[in-house]
Amino acid sequence: MRPRLTAKGKQTRTRIVAEAAALMFEHGVAGTTVEDVQRAARVSASQLYHYFKEKKELVLAVVEHQIDEVLEAQQPLLSRLDSFEALQTWCDAIVALQEQRHCRGGCPIGSLASELSELEPEARDGLAAGFARWEARIRAGLQTMRERGKLAPEADPARLALGLLAALQGGLLLTQVRRETPPLRAALDMAMGHIRSFDAIRN
Amino acid sequence: MRPRLTAKGKQTRTRIVAEAAALMFEHGVAGTTVEDVQRAARVSASQLYHYFKEKKELVLAVVEHQIDEVLEAQQPLLSRLDSFEALQTWCDAIVALQEQRHCRGGCPIGSLASELSELEPEARDGLAAGFARWEARIRAGLQTMRERGKLAPEADPARLALGLLAALQGGLLLTQVRRETPPLRAALDMAMGHIRSFDAIRN
CATH class of the missing domain: 1.10.10.60 (Homeodomain-like)
Structure with missing residues (x-):
C-alpha cells in the first residue's frame, strides 16, 4: 500500500x-x-x-488515465445517446476530431490495447474494463431508445453497442493508416445503417 | 540495389x-x-x-510478409466472395481462427498498423497498400454480386468493403482484449446485416 x-x-x-x-x-x-x-x-x-x-506501474496508470480522458471528453454526447440524431451527432464528432488531428494517433485506448494485450495481462484487464465502460454508455442509450419504442423490441442493445464500438475501433485504425477519414465514416455509417434498420417508427 | x-x-x-x-x-x-x-x-x-x-529494413520485409500470409491464407475464400453465403462462410472462418488461437494476437496486419503507423512512415505506406489489397478482394466479390443482380444497384461495393474490413479490424481488436469472440461476431454480424439490407432478391 x-x-x-x-x-x-x-x-x-x-x-x-x-x-x-x-x-x-x-x-x-x-x-x-x-x-x-x-x-x-x-x-x-x-x-x-x-x-x-517500475515502468509497468506507470503504464497501468496511463491506461486508466487514457480511458478516463476519452470517456470524459465524450461524456456530454455519450451520456445521452438516446435518439438516432444523438447517435449521429456523436459519430460526426468522432470523425471531426480525427480530421482535427490529421488522422494521427488512432484511438488512445485502442492503440494501448493493440500494443499491450499480449505483453501485459494487467494492462489488458484494465483496457477490457475501459472498453466495457465505453460500451455500457452506448448500450444505455440504445436501451432507452428501445424502452421508448424508438428501437424495435427485437433490437439487442448490448450487441448493437458492441458492434458499434468495434466499427469505431476498426474505422479509427484504418483512418490512422490511410491518413483520411473515409474508412471511419464508412464503418460508422455501416453501424448506423444497421442500427437504423431497427427504427420502430420508420419500419 | x-x-x-x-x-x-x-x-x-x-x-x-x-x-x-x-x-x-x-x-x-x-x-x-x-x-x-x-x-x-x-x-x-x-x-x-x-x-x-538495419532493423527498419527487416520490419518492412515483415510487413510485406504478414500481408502476403494473411491474404494467401484467406485466398480460397476471398477470391470468390460473390454471394451472401460465401461472405458468411468467410466471416465464420475468421471467427473460427480466433477461437483456435484462443483470441491471442489479433490481426497480424492490424497489430503492425497500430504499432508502426506513427513511427515508420514507410511501414505505414506498406500497411495501407496491404489493407487496400484486402479491401479490393472484398470489393470485387460485392461488385460481382451487384452485376449479377444479387445486390441492389444502390449498394456501393467500395464503401461496403471498407466498412466490412473496418468492422473486422475492430472486432479482432476487441476480441483480442477480451479474449472471447462475441465482439468479433457482433461486428461481423452488424456488417453482414447492413450488406444484407441491399439484398436485391429478398427486399
Whole structure:
C-alpha cells in the first residue's frame, strides 16, 4: 500500500501520468523510456520512483488515465445517446476530431490495447474494463431508445453497442493508416445503417 | 540495389523474415531485437546484415510478409466472395481462427498498423497498400454480386468493403482484449446485416 499523497503530491503524480500518456500516444509504450517521462514531467528519478516503482506501474496508470480522458471528453454526447440524431451527432464528432488531428494517433485506448494485450495481462484487464465502460454508455442509450419504442423490441442493445464500438475501433485504425477519414465514416455509417434498420417508427 | 540472391540465399532470407514475423507477432516490433531474430533464424550477425542493413529494413520485409500470409491464407475464400453465403462462410472462418488461437494476437496486419503507423512512415505506406489489397478482394466479390443482380444497384461495393474490413479490424481488436469472440461476431454480424439490407432478391 502506498502512503496517501498530499495535494501537491497528487498534482505531481497527475502531471507525470499526463506527460507519460502524451509521450506513449506519440511514440508507443515501448518507445517511451522512464527517462523520457522524467524529462517531460520535470521530475528527478527518485521523485518518479516515489510514485511508480517500475515502468509497468506507470503504464497501468496511463491506461486508466487514457480511458478516463476519452470517456470524459465524450461524456456530454455519450451520456445521452438516446435518439438516432444523438447517435449521429456523436459519430460526426468522432470523425471531426480525427480530421482535427490529421488522422494521427488512432484511438488512445485502442492503440494501448493493440500494443499491450499480449505483453501485459494487467494492462489488458484494465483496457477490457475501459472498453466495457465505453460500451455500457452506448448500450444505455440504445436501451432507452428501445424502452421508448424508438428501437424495435427485437433490437439487442448490448450487441448493437458492441458492434458499434468495434466499427469505431476498426474505422479509427484504418483512418490512422490511410491518413483520411473515409474508412471511419464508412464503418460508422455501416453501424448506423444497421442500427437504423431497427427504427420502430420508420419500419 | 542488392545483389541477386542465390536459391539458398533466398531460402535464408525467407527464414529470417518468417522468424522475425513470428517474434514480432508475439512480442511486438519494439519488443523484438535483431539479436532475437538472429537466434531464432540461426544466423550470425553478419549473415543477417547481408540481407538487412538495419532493423527498419527487416520490419518492412515483415510487413510485406504478414500481408502476403494473411491474404494467401484467406485466398480460397476471398477470391470468390460473390454471394451472401460465401461472405458468411468467410466471416465464420475468421471467427473460427480466433477461437483456435484462443483470441491471442489479433490481426497480424492490424497489430503492425497500430504499432508502426506513427513511427515508420514507410511501414505505414506498406500497411495501407496491404489493407487496400484486402479491401479490393472484398470489393470485387460485392461488385460481382451487384452485376449479377444479387445486390441492389444502390449498394456501393467500395464503401461496403471498407466498412466490412473496418468492422473486422475492430472486432479482432476487441476480441483480442477480451479474449472471447462475441465482439468479433457482433461486428461481423452488424456488417453482414447492413450488406444484407441491399439484398436485391429478398427486399
